[in-house]
Amino acid sequence: MSGTPLAQPRVFARNTPDALTFDRVTSRFAARRRRDESYVALSDISLAVGDGEFVSVVGPTGCGKSTLLNLAAGLLRPTDGSISSFGVPLDGLNRKAGYLFQADALFPWSTALDNVTAGLRYRGTHPVEARDMAEDWLVRTGLKGFGGYYPHQMSGGMRKRVALAQTLILDPELVLMDEPFSALDVQTRQMMENELLELWATQRRSVLFITHDLEEAISLSDRVLLLSAGPASRVIGEYVIDLPRPRDVSEIRLTPAFLDLHRRIWNDLKAEVLKSYEQARLG
Amino acid sequence: MSRRVLAEPRIGRTALFALRAGVLIGLLAIWHLGGRFGFLDPFFFATPIDVIARTWHDLGTGDIYRHLWVTTIETLLAFAIGTAGGIAVGFWLGLAPLASLVLDPYIKAANALPRVVLAPIFALWLGLGIWSKVALGVSLVFFIVFFNVYQGIKEVSPVVLANARMLGASRRQQLTSVYLPSALSWVFSSLHTAVGFALVGAVVGEYLGSAAGLGYRIHQAEGVFDTVGVFSGMLILTIFVIAVDAIVSLIEARFLVWRPDAGGRPDAA
Ligand SMILES: Nc1ncnc2c1ncn2[C@@H]1O[C@H](COP(=O)(O)OP(=O)(O)OP(=O)(O)O)[C@@H](O)[C@H]1O
Ligand SMILES: [Mg+2]
Numbered sequence: 001m002s003g004t005p006l007a008q009p010r011v012f013a014r015n016t017p018d019a020l021t022f023d024r025v026t027s028r029f030a031a032r033r034r035r036d037e038s039y040v041a042l043s044d045i046s047l048a049v050g051d052g053e054f055v056s057v058v059g060p061t062g063c064g065k066s067t068l069l070n071l072a073a074g075l076l077r078p079t080d081g082s083i084s085s086f087g088v089p090l091d092g093l094n095r096k097a098g099y100l101f102q103a104d105a106l107f108p109w110s111t112a113l114d115n116v117t118a119g120l121r122y123r124g125t126h127p128v129e130a131r132d133m134a135e136d137w138l139v140r141t142g143l144k145g146f147g148g149y150y151p152h153q154m155s156g157g158m159r160k161r162v163a164l165a166q167t168l169i170l171d172p173e174l175v176l177m178d179e180p181f182s183a184l185d186v187q188t189r190q191m192m193e194n195e196l197l198e199l200w201a202t203q204r205r206s207v208l209f210i211t212h213d214l215e216e217a218i219s220l221s222d223r224v225l226l227l228s229a230g231p232a233s234r235v236i237g238e239y240v241i242d243l244p245r246p247r248d249v250s251e252i253r254l255t256p257a258f259l260d261l262h263r264r265i266w267n268d269l270k271a272e273v274l275k276s277y278e279q280a281r282l283g
Numbered sequence: 284m285s286r287r288v289l290a291e292p293r294i295g296r297t298a299l300f301a302l303r304a305g306v307l308i309g310l311l312a313i314w315h316l317g318g319r320f321g322f323l324d325p326f327f328f329a330t331p332i333d334v335i336a337r338t339w340h341d342l343g344t345g346d347i348y349r350h351l352w353v354t355t356i357e358t359l360l361a362f363a364i365g366t367a368g369g370i371a372v373g374f375w376l377g378l379a380p381l382a383s384l385v386l387d388p389y390i391k392a393a394n395a396l397p398r399v400v401l402a403p404i405f406a407l408w409l410g411l412g413i414w415s416k417v418a419l420g421v422s423l424v425f426f427i428v429f430f431n432v433y434q435g436i437k438e439v440s441p442v443v444l445a446n447a448r449m450l451g452a453s454r455r456q457q458l459t460s461v462y463l464p465s466a467l468s469w470v471f472s473s474l475h476t477a478v479g480f481a482l483v484g485a486v487v488g489e490y491l492g493s494a495a496g497l498g499y500r501i502h503q504a505e506g507v508f509d510t511v512g513v514f515s516g517m518l519i520l521t522i523f524v525i526a527v528d529a530i531v532s533l534i535e536a537r538f539l540v541w542r543p544d545a546g547g548r549p550d551a552a
Contacts, residue, residue: 075445093448105446109464109541118460119450152543170450 017087019096019174019206020049020072025081027067041067043232045081047225049174049206056209056217058269059227060276065210066102068227069176072208073099085174098172100163100180102210106151112138112162113147119170137165141195156183161192168199178210193220193249201246214269218261219249226268229276237268329510337515351523353495357413357485358527361420362478366470369425373432373466374458383433394426398484402491411493420484424477431473435466471538474531482524497523 027042041064049055059065070076071083074094083090085097106115113134120130138147141161151159160180167175181189197220200207211217217224218241226237243257252258294302311331317323318330325333341347376383401422405415439462447461470477489498497520504512 073445073449075448095451097449099446099449101442101446103442105440105442107443107447107460107464109468111541118447118452122447122451122453122456122460150541152541166446166450 016051018048019051019053019086020047020208021084022047022068022071023082023084025071025078025083027064027071027076028079040232041230042071043234045235047235049208051086051206052204054200054207054209054220054222055225056211056221056223057225057227058211058214058217058265059233060229060269060273061212062276062280063227063230063233063272065212065227066178069099069178069208069210072174072176073097075099094174096172097174097176098167098170100167100175100177102178102182104151104159104163106159106162106166108151110150111147112143112149112151112154112158115151115162116147116165116169118166123170133169134165137169140199141165157185157188157192160184164192164196171203171205173205175205175207177207179212180209181216182211182213189216190250196220197245197247197249214262214265215253216249218243218258218265219247219252224265226265226272229272229279236272237265239265325510326508327510329514333511334514334518337511338518341515341519347500347519350496350500351519353413354482354485354489354497354523357416357420357488357496358478358481360413360417361484362424362481364417365421365424365481366428366477368421369428370432370466370470372425373429374436374462377433377436377466378462390426390429394430398422399487402488405488406492416485416488416493416496419488420481423480423484427473427477427480428470431469432466435469436462439465468539468542471535474535475528478527478531479524482527486520 022045025042025045026040029039029041031038045068047055057065057068067076071078072085072094074083074090074092074097085094107118110118113131116134116137117125117127117130120133121127125133135147138144141164143158143161143165146154146158149158151162154162160183164180181192184192193216209217209220214224221241224237224239224241225235226239227233228236239261241261243252243255243261314323314328314331318325318328376386398419402415402419405418409415409418444457444461447457452460485496486498486501489496490502491498493499497516501513501516501520504510504516
């Protein structure tokens with residue numbers, strides 16, 4: 001566990017600025033009713049994601065993981081502290097980031113193909129070129145031939161893949177992913193995790209990956225951050241995952257090194273999950 | 284589109300058609316026999332054979348088409364203007380919370396007013412030509428479309444909107460690629476009602492004072508106690524409405540393909 005307040009990135013290239021830094025960030029939500037107190041979701045969070053680094057954040061449900069990602073995307077402003085991306089302080093939306101939302105965020109009135117090309121069209125890419133690129137991405141995400149389907153005609157897993165293609169086609173330098181695979185069955189999930197690792201290996205973009213599945217976090221990441229149970233959740237653990245790459249997510253789970261890491265992190269996580277469960281039970 | 288809550292009864296298409304035709308023939312028979320045996324006075328109730336004969340004759344001679352044309356034009360104009368106005372104002376108020384807050388009671392009051400009472404005023408202002416009928420239709424269509432667009436703007440999914448923003452949509456692109464489709468889906472789901480009201484506006488307007496149109500014809504026939512003419516006018520109006528409704532259904536099916544209801548997936552996306 002790190003003793004320093006700032007969870008440091010594993011440095012890949014010393015002279016490039018970090019993809020994302022949180023400096024003592026606090027996020028507070030206004031009270032819903034007047035006599036309620038405001039709710040502090042995140043308190044005094046400092047963290048960094050290095051350029052090209054894959055960082056996962058785990059924590060019990062409701063601890064503020066999605067809030068953390070909304071802050072990184074610039075959709076939410078920190079109440080306190082500052083956030084910067086690639087050395088530039090965030091003001092408004094984070095233009096370098098692509099965001100894969102936890103909830104369904106596809107345009108329901110557009111086909112899979114049109115959903116995938118949306119970002120390119122906003123950017124003014126020529127429609128023919130956009131279409132070609134999107135077809136390519138549909139193939140890469142295993143959706144060949146489904147370009148004409150509307151979101152409601154696809155399964156939850158297919159929709160997630162469309163969302164993945166929609167975000168990654170823009171080649172964002174920082175990819176924010178909020179539990180992208182939690183709705184999938186184990187097989188599909190491991191397949192997509194491997195695909196993600198492959199994509200990441202070729203592009204080497206920085207990734208901030210949210211999950212509540214510790215195994216997923218370990219098998220994908222360079223580093224895992226542990227958030228404490230809310231309210232006022234903080235980073236209470238940082239674990240460097242020095243497992244060799246390239247990895248196969250289903251095989252790596254059986255290696256002693258993996259199991260060792262898992263045991264270590266789970267010990268800390270378990271305490272937080274229990275705390276969060278107790279809080280929920282006692283209301 | 285209605286969700287199928289009840290189990291579909293098991294019946295073939297031809298059998299269903301036969302049953303439906305049977306109901307029609309039965310009703311016509313009662314009407315016919317009623318006239319024949321004197322408990323439905325033909326002076327007040329006409330007879331089905333006369334009505335059909337008259338309708339057939341009218342459809343053959345061509346004068347009717349002039350009236351149909353006038354009513355169609357009035358309906359289309361009322362629909363187009365009312366829809367455009369409803370979309371524009373709905374968009375504006377949907378995106379301007381202060382204005383909508385200020386205007387809210389007035390909009391509710393205007394919508395609560397039974398629009399038919401406006402017909403004489405419109406006739407006074409716009410004369411007895413088509414525009415007073417168009418105005419009446421617009422006053423009906425506008426509010427339906429307005430409320431739906433307003434709702435559509437208010438109910439834009441915040442996640443979908445955030446997604447569009449993250450994908451780089453400018454404010455303008457958010458309007459065209461998120462707000463507009465969302466609002467239009469509500470407009471299309473109220474299309475039948477809107478077209479229906481445009482037609483009601485036209486016919487009622489004609490009925491209350493005009494020189495042409497289906498409503499005018501019915502009014503004329505009524506004026507000379509020509510019940511056969513009244514019923515025949517109603518029959519033609521009904522055929523017209525069914526035709527319009529079928530066209531609307533076609534348009535709707537084309538534009539709402541993305542809707543879960545149209546594709547039949549009960550676990551909504
Ligand atoms: N807009 C908001 N207004 C008020 N409170 C909010 C808002 N958004 C989130 N919260 C609160 O902040 C806390 C953290 O929410 P968040 O969605 O970030 O949790 P999470 O860690 O992503 O949970 P999960 O793992 O279930 O997705 C929750 O207690 C939630 O109620
Ligand atoms: Mg979440």
